Amino acid sequence: MSLTFAGVSLAFGAEPVLSGIDLTVAAGEFVVLLGPSGCGKTTMLRLASGALKPGRGTVTSGFARAAVVYQTPRLLGWMDALDNAAFGMKSLGVRRAERRERARAILMRLGLAEADLAKRPSRLSGGMAQRVAFARALAVEPDFILMDEPFAALEAGLRRRLQDLVRAETERSGVAALFVTHDVAEATRLASRIVVLSARPGRIVADFANAPAREAAEAFEAAAALLRRSDVAAAINAAGGEEF
Ligand SMILES: Nc1ncnc2c1ncn2[C@@H]1O[C@H](COP(=O)(O)OP(=O)(O)OP(=O)(O)O)[C@@H](O)[C@H]1O
Ligand SMILES: [Mg+2]
Structure with a gap:
């Protein structure tokens, strides 16, 4: 099982965004895509999930089930934390009681307290909400997980704790990961492989x-x-010397 980008290029209108991308993510790998703002990282995740088609080249996935964690939690406002975490399993035909049981076990591993499970998203902290979003992704038992700067908005200490949880959970399940960040230390903490992109149009350097x-x-x-x-x-210099 793997995901392969072969000779992928993409432009939005006249503006080239990605150029000549060749990349394979194999089962069990934890690949971090590291690159400056606007270089096409989110676009690569959208191509990987099949949400977007390349202009040139091909993206092929042999993974059976992909799950996505976005930069913002994207929780449903009218559901509590437990039902949000259980939500992804609904379309898989898992019964409600079992959905909630599985979601509860994952949320507990991710450090939520019993009292937090009944809270709606508006009453969760940013860190808790991102844990729920991560739980929702893990609950469908994916063999491939796509993460788009999921912790960029969080304070450094909390970010490190969540990085530890991502490591623990991906090692536990053996899920392959494609994780986007512009934080170099985050990349070295998580990755089994680091892929660096240039400034727009993104190329693998x-x-x-x-x-x-x-x-x-x-x-x-x-x-x-x-x-x-x-x-x-x-x-980095091509990106204007800004921090990644
Ligand atoms: N749907 C779209 N239509 C037009 N242009 C787009 C679209 N999506 C992205 N772009 C452009 O493509 C480029 C790459 O966008 P992308 O979101 O992939 O960058 P990124 O590397 O994820 O940046 P950041 O680190 O800031 O999130 C940007 O110039 C952006 O404006
Ligand atoms: Mg992005």
Whole structure:
């Protein structure tokens, strides 16, 4: 099972957004797409999920079930946390009692308290809401999970705790992941492989294996080493020297 981009290019109108993308994500891999704002990362996830078709080239997926976690939680406002987490299983024909039981177990693993399960999204903190969104994705037992900067809006300590949960949960289930970020330390903390994109139009400028850093300090050291690589530095400079 794998997902393959072969010679993929895409333009919105006259504006090229992605150029000559060749990438395969294999079963069990945790691939982080790292690149500056506007380089086409979200567009690549939309191509990967089949929501968008490429202008040139092909995107083929052999995965049986993909789940997506967006930058904002996208929870349903009239449902409590438990029903939101259970929601994705509905279309799979899982009975309500079992849906709620499965969702509860995942939410507990992700650190929600019993009292939080009955809260509607408007009463959840940003961190809790993102945990519910992650639980909703895990609950369908995907073999491929797509994540689009899911923790970008959260404070650093909370982000690290959620990164630990993502690591624990993906290792536990063996699900393949394609995770988008512009945070270099987040990439070194999560990835089994890091793919660096240039500024728009996005092209792959580096693609290498990464041993996920266990500790925050180790992640920052790995990030510093990454930023000293000439191919990565070139991509950042091309993006105007802004932080990724
Ligand atoms: N549906 C669309 N129609 C027209 N242009 C679009 C559309 N979607 C994205 N774009 C443009 O394509 C480019 C890439 O967008 P994309 O959202 O993939 O970037 P990104 O790498 O995810 O950026 P960010 O890090 O800011 O989220 C941008 O210039 C954006 O304006
Ligand atoms: Mg984006």
